[in-house]
Amino acid sequence: MTQLIEKYAGNVPRYTSYPTAPHYHAGIGNNEYIRWLGDLNETDRLSLYLHIPYCDRLCWFCACHTKQTRQYAPVRAYLAALEAEIRTVGRHVSRSAKVTAIHLGGGSPTLLEADDVIQLHRTLAQNFDFADEVEISVEMDPNDMDASRYDALAAIGMSRASLGVQDFDPRVQQTINRIQTFEQTKSVVDEVRLRGVRSVNCDIVYGLPHQTMDSLVRTVEHIVSLAPDRIALFGYAHVPWMKKHQTMIDDSTLPDAAMRFELMTVASRMLVDTGYLAIGIDHFALPGDSLAIAANNGHLKRNFQGYTDDEATTIIGLGASSIGSFRQGYIQNIPATGQYEKKVLSGELAAVRGIEVDDTDRMRRWVIERIMCDFSFSFRELGHEFGIGASTILAECQALCTDDQLISIKGDRFEIAPEARPFARSIAAKFDAYLASGAGRHSMAV
The missing domain is CATH 1.10.10.920 (Arc Repressor Mutant, subunit A)
Structure with a gap:
C-alpha cells in the first residue's frame, strides 16, 4: 500500500468540473453568459446555487470564498445585491426552464436572519419558475441556529440539511477555530427532522491538525449515532497559497500521506460496517437514500457540490464567486463582494471569467x-x-x-x-x- 500511496497521492484537482477552475479565463464574460442564459428552454432543468460569503467566525481549515463579520449590516447589503442579481438573471431565462433544485452554500447561509431567508426565497420564486417539487438544501452551522431560523427554513421548504462536523475532538476544534459540540450538532438534527426535513447530511474531515485515529473513530461513532442519510468523508485540503488564513495551521501538526490514507481507510470501513453504502471516493449513503439509488442505477453525477443525484442540466451560480455550469461551458462571478455588489446593483451581470467547452x-x-x-x-x-x-x-x-x-x-x-x-x-x-x-x-x- 505504501507504494500505491507514493504513486498516486500527488496533488490533483477534485474534478467537480472539467475543465477545472484554474483554467477559466477573462475571455468569457457577461456577453457569453447572457447568450447561454438565453439558450435555456423547456428541455432544461435548472439548479440554483446561492453563495453567502459571510461567517460570524472564520475556520482556519476552510478553503471556501468567505469572510468573517460580526455585524449584520454587510450581510444585509450583500443580500440586496444578491436579489438584484436574481432579478437580472431571471430576465434572461425563459420561464419554460424549470428550477428543480436550490442550494444555499457559503460561508454560513444560516447566519441570515429569518425574515431575510423568506424574502430571498420569495425573490427566487418571483423570477424563476419552480417545478412541482424543488429540492432545497442548506449548509448549516449549529452555532447560528435559533427557533426563528429553523421555522424560516421549514417555511421555504428546506428538504436537505447539510452539517459540517469535521472532528469532535476539542484539541482539533481549537486548532481549526471550529468549536462545535456533539450536543449542538444533535440538536440541529433533531430540530430539522421535527420540522419535516427528510434528508440530513453530515461532513467529516480527515487529515486535520492534531487529528488522531482515536479522535476520528470517536467522531464517526458520534455521527453514526445520529443516523444521517448521507455522510461525506473529505480529506482536508491544505492550500495556504490560496487561503492565507490556513497559515494559522502549523504544517508540522498535519498527518502525512500515509497517515491520511489510514485515517480515511478506517473511517470508511466503519461507515460501511454500520450499513452505509460507499459512493464514489468520499460519500456514503443509507441504502434507501436517493444518492445510493443513483449510484446503483448508473445515474450518479458530480458537480460543485460534490456527488449528487440532481438531474438538472444547468447550474446557475448566484452571488460573489459563484460558478455556473452550462452546456456551452462554465462562468464565474466576481469573487470580491464589494466589486460584485457594485456590478449587480447597477443592473449588470457579474461574470468575470469562464471557459467555453468543445x-x-x-x-x-x-x-x-x-x-x-x-x-x-x-x-x-x-x-x-x-x-x-x-x-x-x-x-x-x-x-x-x-x-x-x-x-x-x-x-x-x-x-x-x-x-x-x-x-x-x-x-x-x-x-x-x-x-x-x-x-x-x-x-x-x-
Whole structure:
C-alpha cells in the first residue's frame, strides 16, 4: 500500500468540473453568459446555487470564498445585491426552464436572519419558475441556529440539511477555530427532522491538525449515532497559497500521506460496517437514500457540490464567486463582494471569467465524471455519445493499462481495481488535457 500511496497521492484537482477552475479565463464574460442564459428552454432543468460569503467566525481549515463579520449590516447589503442579481438573471431565462433544485452554500447561509431567508426565497420564486417539487438544501452551522431560523427554513421548504462536523475532538476544534459540540450538532438534527426535513447530511474531515485515529473513530461513532442519510468523508485540503488564513495551521501538526490514507481507510470501513453504502471516493449513503439509488442505477453525477443525484442540466451560480455550469461551458462571478455588489446593483451581470467547452472537452468531462462516480466506463457508451473521437480515449486507456496493472480493459469497459479506487482523482487526471499547462495548484489526492 505504501507504494500505491507514493504513486498516486500527488496533488490533483477534485474534478467537480472539467475543465477545472484554474483554467477559466477573462475571455468569457457577461456577453457569453447572457447568450447561454438565453439558450435555456423547456428541455432544461435548472439548479440554483446561492453563495453567502459571510461567517460570524472564520475556520482556519476552510478553503471556501468567505469572510468573517460580526455585524449584520454587510450581510444585509450583500443580500440586496444578491436579489438584484436574481432579478437580472431571471430576465434572461425563459420561464419554460424549470428550477428543480436550490442550494444555499457559503460561508454560513444560516447566519441570515429569518425574515431575510423568506424574502430571498420569495425573490427566487418571483423570477424563476419552480417545478412541482424543488429540492432545497442548506449548509448549516449549529452555532447560528435559533427557533426563528429553523421555522424560516421549514417555511421555504428546506428538504436537505447539510452539517459540517469535521472532528469532535476539542484539541482539533481549537486548532481549526471550529468549536462545535456533539450536543449542538444533535440538536440541529433533531430540530430539522421535527420540522419535516427528510434528508440530513453530515461532513467529516480527515487529515486535520492534531487529528488522531482515536479522535476520528470517536467522531464517526458520534455521527453514526445520529443516523444521517448521507455522510461525506473529505480529506482536508491544505492550500495556504490560496487561503492565507490556513497559515494559522502549523504544517508540522498535519498527518502525512500515509497517515491520511489510514485515517480515511478506517473511517470508511466503519461507515460501511454500520450499513452505509460507499459512493464514489468520499460519500456514503443509507441504502434507501436517493444518492445510493443513483449510484446503483448508473445515474450518479458530480458537480460543485460534490456527488449528487440532481438531474438538472444547468447550474446557475448566484452571488460573489459563484460558478455556473452550462452546456456551452462554465462562468464565474466576481469573487470580491464589494466589486460584485457594485456590478449587480447597477443592473449588470457579474461574470468575470469562464471557459467555453468543445466536443473534446465534453468527451473528457464525461470520462472523468464516470471514473469519479463509477470507477469505470463503457467504450460503447463513450462511442455512442461522442462518435469517432472516442478512439483517442481508447488509445490512451490502452497505454495506461500497459503501464499500470491496477487499471484494465475488460471487454467493453475501462476499470480501476478496487484497491486503487481511493486514488480515482489521480487516475482521472490522466485524461485531463489541461493539467500539464501548470495553471493552478491543487490539494493532496488522499
